[in-house]
Amino acid sequence: MAMNYNAKDEVDGGPPCPPGGTAKTRRPDNTAFKQQRLPAWQPILTAGTVLPTFFIIGLIFIPIGIGIFVTSNNIREIEGNVFMYYGLSNFYQNHRRYVKSRDDGQLNGDPTALLNPSKECEPYGRNEDKPIAPCGAIANSMFNDTLELFQVGNASDLMPVPLKKKGIAWWTDKNVKFRNPPGTDPLEERFKGTTKPVNWVKPVYMLDSDEDNNGFINEDFIVWMRTAALPTFRKLYRLIERKNDLHPTLPAGRYYLNITYNYPVHSFDGRKRMILSTISWMGGKNPFLGIAYITIGSISFLLGVVLLVINHKYRNSSNTADITI
C-alpha cells in the first residue's frame, strides 16, 4: 500500500481532485490576457520622436503666445462695451473660515434655512436673537461703496454716464443658485423675522428698487458672494453699454468719479481700486498667458537644439548596440 500524501485539498482548500485516474487537465487557458500577450503599442522615447516634439512645441507655442500677448495689450481704447470694476487688495476672501461662512440653503431661498442659518455662519448667524439674512461673514462684509461716473462736459457740467447694474453676475448664479424666499408677498414680508447683517446699512430686501434685482438675487450681492481665489481681486461693478457704433462708449475727455465711501479698508491696510476696461475674446487685460507661452515655446525650442547637439555628440559613443543578437 502506498501512501500518496494528497494534502493539497486538506490544507489548501482546493477541490479534491480524483487521485490517480483521469483527472481533468489543469492547463491554464491560452488567452492573450492570461498569457500577457495582449496586443500592444510600445512607444519608445527616441531621438526621432523626442526632438521633433520639442521643436513642434516651440513652433506652436511662440505664435500662440504672441497672439495672446498682442490681443491682451490691445485692450486700451475704450471702444465697445466698457466694464467697470472695483478692486480690493489684501482682502482675504479666500480665508478658510471666511469661505465657509455662508448658508447656500438660505441663499437658495429655503424658508427653514432663512430662519435657522447654518452654524457655519457664526458669529454672523444671529443678531439680537433674530436670524441674519443673508448670514455669514461673506455677506456681512459686502462691498458697499457707491461709484458714480460723470463725464465733465464742455461747460464743466457733469453728465452722468449710465451704468447698468444688471448682467454682471453669472447666469447660473442669478437664476439657479440664488433665489429669494418663495412666495408672492412683497420681499419685506418674505424676509419677515430676519434681521440685516451687522455691517449693513439697510436690509437685504432694500438693496435695489428693482424687484428683479433685490434680495438675494441682487447682482452686486451675488458678485460679492462669489468669493475671490486670491487676496487681490477685482469684481465687476457696472456695465457701460455702447450706444451706437459710431461713437466710442467713453469718448476722450474728462471724467468725474464720485465715490460714496462706506467701506473701510484702512484697518487691515487694504486698497481699493476702480478699473474701467474693455474686453477681447481672451477676456480682460492679462499679459501672463501670452508671455508664458512665448517663454515656454522659446525654452522648448532651445532645449530641442541643446538635446540635438547632445544627442549628436553622445549617441554615437555610448549607445553602440553592443548586444549582438
Place this chain on the structure above:
Amino acid sequence: CLLFGDNSVKTSKYNALNFLPMNLFEQFQRLANAYFLFLLFLQLIPQISSLAWYTTVVPLMVVLSITAVKDAIDDMKRHKNDNQVNNRSVLVIVTEKWMNVQVGDIIKLENNQIVTADILLLSSSDPLRQLQSQDSYSFFPGEVRCESPNNKLDKFTGILMYKGKNYLLNHDRLILRGCVIRNTDWCYGLVIFTGPDTKVMQNSGKSTFKRTHIDHLMNVLVLWIFLFLGSMCFLLAVGHYIWENNKGYYFQDYLPWEDYVTSSVFSATLIFWSYFIILNTMVPISLYVSVEIIRLGNSFYINWDQKMFYEPKNTPAQARTTTLNEELGQVKYVFSDKTGTLTQNIMIFNKCSINGMVYGMHVFLFSLSLGEILLCREKVDFSYNKLADPKFSFYDKTLVEAVKKGNHWVHLFFLSLSLCHTVISEEKVEGELVYQAQSPDEGALVTAARNFGFVFRSRTSETIMVVEMGKMRIYQLLAILDFNNVRKRMSVIVRTPENRILLFCKGADTILCKLLHPSCGSLKDITMDHLDDFASDGLRTLMVAYRELDSAFFQDWSKKHSEACLSLENRENKISIVYEEIERDLMLLGATAIEDKLQDGVPETILTLNKAKIKIWVLTGDKQETAVNIAYACNIFEDEMDEIFIVEGNNDETVGGELRYEGRTATMKPDSLLESDPVNSYLATKPQPPFKIPEEVPNGSYGLIINGYSLAHALEGNLELELLRTACMCKGVICCRMTPLQKAQVVELVKKYKKAVTLAIGDGANDVSMIKVAHIGVGISGQEGMQAMLNSDYAFSQFRYLQRLLLVHGRWSYNRMCKFLSYFFYKNFAFTLVHVWYAFYSGFSAQTVYDTWFITFYNLVYTSLPVLGLSLFDQDVNETWSLRFPELYEPGQHNLYFNKKEFVKCLLHGIYSSFVLFFIPMGTVYNSVRKDGKEISDYQSFSLIVQTSLLCVVTMQIALETTYWTMISHVFTWGSLGFYFCILFFLYSDGLCLFFPDTFQFLGVARNTLNLPQMWLSVVLSMILCMLPVVGYQFLKPLFWPVSVDQVSATGIYPNRIHDPLTSRRSAYAFSHKQGFGALITSGKTMKKKLYVFEKLFLISL
C-alpha cells in the same frame, strides 16, 4: 470519548454574526487604517476641521470594504472546504459524515479514498500490512495507549493491548489524515486522532509571515512622509502665526477670530492640525490596498502561465503566496536542493562492483587507424527471463554472462538486492510485476535484480517469494531493520529454504565499511576504489554485504529485539542499539551505482541565471563527489574556473585555515586577511549587528565546496563571516552532507549579513526548513511528497521554470511595482502640495485648493484605474527579450528602480509639478475676467482649473510611464480622464447642488469655466511645463547613465533575426565538465574516466 474532540475541522475565521466586528477590528489593527480613523476623528473636531468628513470616510469605507470582501471570499472558501471535508462520508460500520467520526471508531476505507483522520491500520486487502485478521470489527475489545497529539509526521509511539497481549505500534501503522489509499481495495482502521488533533492539522500551524523589501521600504517612506508632513504643517502653522499677527488680527472687522481663539499662537496650533488633515493625502489611503491588488494580479499571471504548466504531471505553477511578487525580481542568491530539484529523482541502475569486478562499463571499439571511436551500444538481451521489465536497459554483457554461468558471488549479490528492500510488488496481470518503492533508488535496485533473474515476486509479512533463475523460492522474513537517516543502512534477516539464516545489508559506504568483517580488507579496498570511480561519474552508490547468522545467536537477538520494540520510553534508541549488535562482521558483496538523471533544461537554466548574476548554491545531503559532479553537469562549476576551494576540515583550525586560503595556488582577491581591505577595516570597527557586508567583487571565478562537518565548525563565531565572504565571492557553492537544519542555517547566514534577496528551492521534507527561512521559498511539486510544496510560496514541477518565474514574472512584477510606487507617490505629492503654495495666498488658513469632492475621489476614482492598468499590464521588454538578456535582471537585484533616491526624485518632481499646477492657473486668473467681463478669478473657477490641470498632468505622466499600451491601458487611462469630466458635470449640476446646497456648492462652475479659452490655454501650459523636464530627463538618462534595458530597447523591440535562445534540448550530460577528448586519448592515464567522457559525447551524437 468526551475527552476527545470530534473530527470536524475548522479553518474558517468568521461566521455571519461576527464577521463585521471581527474583520473591522482586524483591519483597524493595521497602522494605515488606524491612522485614517484617527484622521477621521480629527476631522470631526469642528475647530480644526478643514475638510468635510466624507473626504476621509468615503475612501476609508471603500478601502475597508475591498479588504472585507476579499477576506469574506477567502473565508467563504474555507467554510466551503470545511463543510466539504466534514461532510464527506465514511463507513463507520454505518456510514457517517467525516465530522461525526470519533476517536475509537473503526472505519473502513476503500481504494482512492481520502483518509478521514489519523487512523491505526487494523487490516487491509493487502496482506502485507495486516495487524489483525478479524473480519468483523463491530466489537473490538482492545485498548490503545499512545502519545498525545503532536506535529511530527514521521513519529508515532503506541501500544495496542488486545486479548491480554501487547502489540507495538509505530508510525508505519498510522495512516495520516489527508493521505489517499492507493492500490488497496479496502482497509479498516481505528481512529486515533481526529480533527484538529491530527498530525496534518497540527502541522498546518501558523507559518511566519514573509514581508518583502519593498514593504519595509514602503514603511520607512511612509515614516519619512509623516516627518515631512509634520514639518510642513509646522512651517505652515508658523506662517499662520505670522499672518495672524500681521494681517489676520487687523482683518477682524470682516473676519473676527473665533471666540475660543485668544491668541495667534493658539490659532496657529489649531491650524497645525487643520493642515495635518488637508495634507494627509500625501500618505495615500489607497496605497496598501492598491499594492495588494497589484500583487494579487501578478500572482494570477503566474498561475495562468502555460509555459510553467507541466503536462506529464498536469500541474500548473502555483503562487501560494500573493505578497512576494516583486521580490521575485530581486533575487540574488538561489539555494537549491539537488535530488528531485536539479535531478529528476529517477534512478537508473548503471553499474555495479561485485566481488572486486566492475560491471556496466560500456564497451568501446577503438579504430585507431581511422582515428574513429565507435561505441558499441547494444542492449543486453534479457529474453531468457520472462519476468524481466522491458523498460530496463543495461549495456554490459559480461554481467549477464556471469549470471548465466552461475557465479556464486554474482548470484548472492542479486539475491541480496532482491531480498533486502521494502518494495511492495503488485501483480494484477500474471507475469506483469509493478513495484511500489519507498525510494526510487530501491526500486532501481530491485528492478535490476529482477531483470538479471532474481525476481522479487511477492511478499507477505512473513515471507518473501523470489523467482531465482526461473525457480520459485520462498524465504522466511525474520526481521526488517529499516532504513533511517542516522543508520543510513537497512538490513533484512531471512531464513532460506535450506534453513540458513542470512542477514543482508545495504547502505552508505562510509557506514557500511566500518561494519565489515576484517577478512574482507583487500576486497574492501578494491571496492572502495570502484566506489570512488562511480562517485566521480556522478553516480549514487550503495554498498551491499551479507552475514550468515547462527540460529541460537539469532534467537537470542530476536528476544532482545522484541523487548526493545515494546519499551515505551526511548524506544528508538534501544532499537538502534539492538540493530547494531547484529549488523557487524558483515561480508562484503559489492557495490551498486545508480545514475541520478538531471531534470530537463537544468544546465541551460543555471547558465541563464548565472548571466543574470544570480548565484546558485547547492545544498544537498548527498556526498561530495556526487554533488560536485552534478554541479559540473549543470553548469554551476565550469572548467574555466580559476580554482575550486574545498573545505573539509574537522575542527575549527583546519576549517579556518582552509577558508583563509592556506595551500592554494590561486589567490582570491580581495583577500580577507589584508588589513587594507575596506571590508576588513569596516569589520574592525565592530559594527553593531545587524550590519550588512557590502558586495565584493573577486578577481576571478572560483567555486567552493564545503561539507556538513566543516560547515558546523564554520558556522561558529568568527568563521561565520569568513565563510560568508569567501562563499559570496565564489561563482558557485556546493554544500554537501547537509542536515535540513544546516540548510536553513546557511540561508539564514546569507540573509543576516547580505543585503540581498534569497530564494530556496527544493522538493523534499528536508528542504522545508530552508524554504521557510528564505525570503522566497519555492517548492517542486515532485515525487518526494508534498511537504516542501505545502510550505512554499511558489510551487511548480520543474526546476527550469525558475528562470521564467524570476526573469519574466519576477522582473515584470518588480518593474511594475516600482513604476506603481514612483507614480503613486508622485501623483499624491503633486496633488497635495498645491495646498502648500496656496497657503501663502490664503492667509495660511488651511483652505483647500480643490473642491472637497475632488479630494474624495482623486485617489479612489480619477487616478486609480490608470495606475492599476500600468501595474498590471506594463512590460518594458517582452518575455523573449527578458529571457534572452538575463542582464536585464540586474537592476532589480540592486533595487535600482525604486529606492530612497528614487523616492526623493518623486518628491522633487511632485514639488515641481505642484508649483507649476498652482502658479500657472494663478497667473491665468489673476486680475483676469471672462470675455463677457464676468468672474473668472473666483475661488471655485480657480479650483476647477487647478484640478483639471492636475488630472491632465498626472494622466500625461502615466502616459509617459506606460511602455506597453494595450487596449485596456487606453481605456483605463483616457477613460478615467473622460470619466472625470462626466462626474464633474454631475457634481456641479443644478439638480444635485440644489438638493444638497451645503454639500455641493460648485453649482454651474463647470458650465461657466470649461468653455473659457484661458482655462484650456492654462491647462495645456501646465501640461507642457510638467512634461518637458520629464521627457528631457528620460531622453538624456540613457545617454549619460545607460542601463541595460535602454540598450535592449534601443536595438529595437522587434528584432529582425530571432534565434530561439534555448535551442534543441540536449542530454544533461552533454555538458562535459572534463577537457576535450583529444587530449584524453593521447594521455591514456585514467582510462575509465576517459571512456566515460566518450560515452557522453556519443550520447550527444547518437
